[in-house]
Amino acid sequence: MPRSLFPAAAAICVALAGAPLAQSGHEPPERDGVGREDSFNEDLGLPYWAPGRGQVDHDAIRRRSLGVLERQFGAFRDQAARLAETSVAFCNGSVSEEEAKTSLRATWLAWAPLDSYQFGPIEQLGAALTVNFWPDKKNFVGRGLKALQSLPPEDQEDPAKVAQGSAAAQGLPAIERLLHTDIEPCPALVGVSGFLDQFSQDIHDAWFSGGGWADVARAAGPNNPVYLSSEEFTKTLYTAVDFGLTRIADSRLGRPLGTFEKSYPRRAEAWRSGLTNEIIVAQLEGIAELVAAGFAGDVRETDRAWILQVIEQAIARTEAIGQPIAEAVQDPQSRVRVESLQAKVRYLQLQTAQDLGPNLGVDTGFSAADGD
Template sequence: MTLRRSLFALLATSLLSSSAWADDEADPKERWYTAIGGQYQTLQDESAALADTLQGGCQNTNAVRDAWLEAYKTWQQVRYVDFGPIEQQSRAWQLQFWPDRKNLVAKKVDAWLKAPNPPTPEQVSADSVALKGFPALEYLLFESENGDTLPLESQQGCALASAIGQHLATTTQALNQDWQAFEEHYLNTEGYADITVESALHGLQILDDKRLAEPMGLRGKSRNGYLADAWRSGESVTLIAASLAGLEQSFVPGAQALLQQEGEAELGQELEETLSETRALAESLPSGLAPALEDEQAYKGLQRLYVQVEQLRQLMEYKIAPALDIKQGFNSSDGD
């Protein structure tokens, strides 16, 4: 994405946010709806920029990787939203097929790399979710058996990446449009305030249990970097930081407004401070999680991050949710 386009996306998000947040009496759901919509718009823009980069050719691998990472980070920022249009057509899985314990992404991508012809975006759409989204592109961008040649560098691999990129752009555009159409239902249906808080908490639970504890070997098993998301690119911690930043940007202001209404403003301040500290810590660490498992000094940094995330989760689970009289239930995406 060009600097001009990046600044435009940032300005658009800022204007969307400020319009809902300028009034201290603004409804919490209005703040959430507007902020999440700004993130979906940025996701659409970054995904379109990635698709354009891929259509321009794959000669500049670094440029494609940069566009892929920028788009992937924008998805992480709004990944915690697990209700509404994202539930349609398994869109979350289409954007990020993970966890992938059976290495289905590699199997699906390899099958198309060996096919007589690369798939069209329509064929990608009709195929498995393992072929779609950011992990499949990551395989094409970073997987290398001999340390030299990348799948992206072959004619078949570049065409496959372009088809996946086009499908990603189409999916995020539809997601953004559907969120815009979701406004009246979200704002006028009782229960969505609770659902939004629950989705943020669930995002933290996944971050705590699946994205940190499991690969770090903190659940009674040995350390295993292959359990982390984005292990091929070495950007696991980068994406964790993006997820935390997304919560700061689109969840915290609405949560603070809701807590203010309940006479619990101090919990809103504690949430903001704890989340900011946790995000800053994540941003200070090396970008890859898997390499840190082999380096005890780097592993200590991951342990500090895990403790911070655990504290953030406990704040949400044992203080904020009860203060808002939210009774947590089973989430359809719990476990795997």
């Protein structure tokens, strides 16, 4: 069931039709080729002048960051398409269950970086819960699947019928249960993966098709009801980085950790498939890509290198756990490693507040984590 571009972005783009794109608000000095449009290095994505002079080119940040986001959203769209194809082949008996599980893993890891960007199309389309209904405190995924599997087979494999059902039975956790529990996966697997394939395309189009959210960001200025300046889009991206780290520390680690007296292994994301650790790494890598390539030269090289080094340290601590987090939190010795990772992620969040935000000239705005 195709979804049209959500009304908010469409209305914004109509309102902005014919309006000039916002300027950066200053003209960098033209000397030695610095500050001229033709001095910009498209391959490296470097700003027009050297960083560290108290000047931030928010237009350049937007251009580079949209390139990062388009790659990340495109990767999720492509993996979801492969998952749909693999699911059909699995239910036809032409590929193994292991191949279907491998495709699920690739799709989930492609989604992980996008979990940080809970604004714009992801917010407007309700994509965060549709794609990844988690935490699932009341077993809505199980109940949604039960309702889906009560339908005739031809309805179960129809993405349009899946779209009419519970959001909890439309995304990755539902597919995980179909492939990693003893319930019969087919034909519901075909319908759910087919819906996810289409929905991933909808999300990508809502961001990057004509009149999509990327165009809203490009049109930042006094006539834009969302971004009154390019700086506001930078602030949104920086807030997304902070939110992503909050999700890792508080939800992906804090929920299964519980307390020292009682851990909750089944609160770990994707515990059935054992993907919890890899999802954390993939989200950290997505944040690193935005810092390295999106914010790029508008952050002093020493500060940017330090943030990236701390991210690498967090990834190393994730890998050092040596077992799925759902298992690690149950053993006092391995639990210490999970707590150490959580501490490192919280330290990373502190460092971004001290170094990254001031470099960009912004602080965090309203976050999807506020009020949780």
